[in-house]
Amino acid sequence: MLIPLTREKFEQLIPLIATGSQYKYSWGKPRDVVLRLLISAGIPLLLYLLHFALPDFEGLISVLGIIAGLYVLWEPILRSSLKNAECRRYKYSGFWRGEVLDAYVSDEVVGKQLTTNKRGELMVVEDRQKQLNLEVGDETGFSTGLQVPLRREYKGIRRGQIAEMMVMSNRPDLSRISKVSDIFIPDLDLWVSDYPYLRRDEFADISRELQPAPEREREPRRGKRFSQDAAPKRRPRTTQEDW
Numbered sequence: 001m002l003i004p005l006t007r008e009k010f011e012q013l014i015p016l017i018a019t020g021s022q023y024k025y026s027w028g029k030p031r032d033v034v035l036r037l038l039i040s041a042g043i044p045l046l047l048y049l050l051h052f053a054l055p056d057f058e059g060l061i062s063v064l065g066i067i068a069g070l071y072v073l074w075e076p077i078l079r080s081s082l083k084n085a086e087c088r089r090y091k092y093s094g095f096w097r098g099e100v101l102d103a104y105v106s107d108e109v110v111g112k113q114l115t116t117n118k119r120g121e122l123m124v125v126e127d128r129q130k131q132l133n134l135e136v137g138d139e140t141g142f143s144t145g146l147q148v149p150l151r152r153e154y155k156g157i158r159r160g161q162i163a164e165m166m167v168m169s170n171r172p173d174l175s176r177i178s179k180v181s182d183i184f185i186p187d188l189d190l191w192v193s194d195y196p197y198l199r200r201d202e203f204a205d206i207s208r209e210l211q212p213a214p215e216r217e218r219e220p221r222r223g224k225r226f227s228q229d230a231a232p233k234r235r236p237r238t239t240q241e242d243w
Contacts, residue, residue: 001095001096001097001098001138001210002094002095002096002097002138002140002167002174003094003095003210004092004093004094004174005093005094005095005166005206009093009206010088010092010093010166011088012199012202013093013166013181013198013199013202013203014084014087014088014166014181014197014198014199015084015199016081016084016085016088017077017081017084018076018077018079018080018081018084019080019196019199021196021200022080022083022084022195022196023076023077023080025080025195025196026075026076026077026079026080027076028076033072036071036072036075037072039068039071039072040068040069040070040071040072041069043065043068043069043071044065044066044068044069047061047064047065047068048061048065083195083197084197087168087179087181087197090168090169090170090178090179091169091170091172092168092169092170092171092172092174093166093167093168093169094166094167094169094174095164095166095206095207095210096138096164096165096166096167096180097138097162097163097164097210098136098137098138098139098142098162098163098164099136099137099138099159099160099161099162099163100134100135100136100157100158100159100160100161100162100163100185101135101136101137101143101159102133102134102135102159103132103133103134103135103154103157103158103159104132104133105130105131105132105133105150106130106131106133106147107128107129107130107131108128108129108130108131108147109127109128112124112125112127129149129150130149130150131147131148131149131150132147132148132149132150132151132154132157132192133145133146133147134146134147134148134157134163134183134192136163136165136183142177144177144180146180146182146183146192146193148192148193148194149194153188153190154190154192156188156190157185157188157190157192161185161187161188162185162186162187163183163184163185164183164184164185164186164203164207165180165181165182165183165184166180166181166197166198166203167179167180167181168180168181181193181197181198182194182195182196182197182198184200184203184204184207186207186211
């Protein structure tokens with residue numbers, strides 16, 4: 001099922017300014033915070049030294065110093081707002097409902113580090129992380145996938161469960177999907193995503209409004225449990241017990 005959304009609703013779901021959950025995501029890991037703190041301390045210090053050479057611009061330099069000193073706080077807002085702006089550049093959007101086609105766990109390389117062994121030889125150490133690969137689709141043949149860091153709550157995902165998301169396009173009829181949002185599994189009240197693109201309370205309201213009457217009253221669907229044997233033989237994957 002694909003239902004076009006108005007531009008007003010689209011902009012409610014993906015606001016111009018970062019939401020609280022987006023700010024929390026963009027706050028980053030401790031090393032990201034440390035880097036921002038260094039920038040927040042270093043740039044004002046450089047500007048302070050600069051004002052001795054340019055006394056006529058002392059007022060401007062002071063303002064820039066204050067802005068730079070608050071970098072640790074406003075940089076996550078800016079980064080999230082830029083992500084939102086990337087989505088909002090699409091002219092059209094729609095509410096999509098389909099089902100889970102497949103889900104499996106893979107071990108992915110998310111980074112590399114250079115280090116030395118005991119003999120002083122340079123080595124490359126791979127930083128690996130378990131990822132959930134979720135594939136969803138509908139009766140029209142449309143399908144898409146999402147790869148996100150594995151979390152314990154994803155263990156309840158089953159093939160055949162309803163999946164919902166927002167799709168974005170530059171075509172009025174949404175015949176070509178250019179971008180998709182995070183995925184909502186209403187049976188589990190669960191979001192599958194890395195970056196939280198949507199205002200989830202607003203999207204959940206739309207989901208309930210568009211849910212057929214029998215669906216509102218039924219018990220949560222119990223799809224088939226994923227197994228390595230049932231999954232398509234496209235790539236090595238981790239078994240369900242490793243979730």
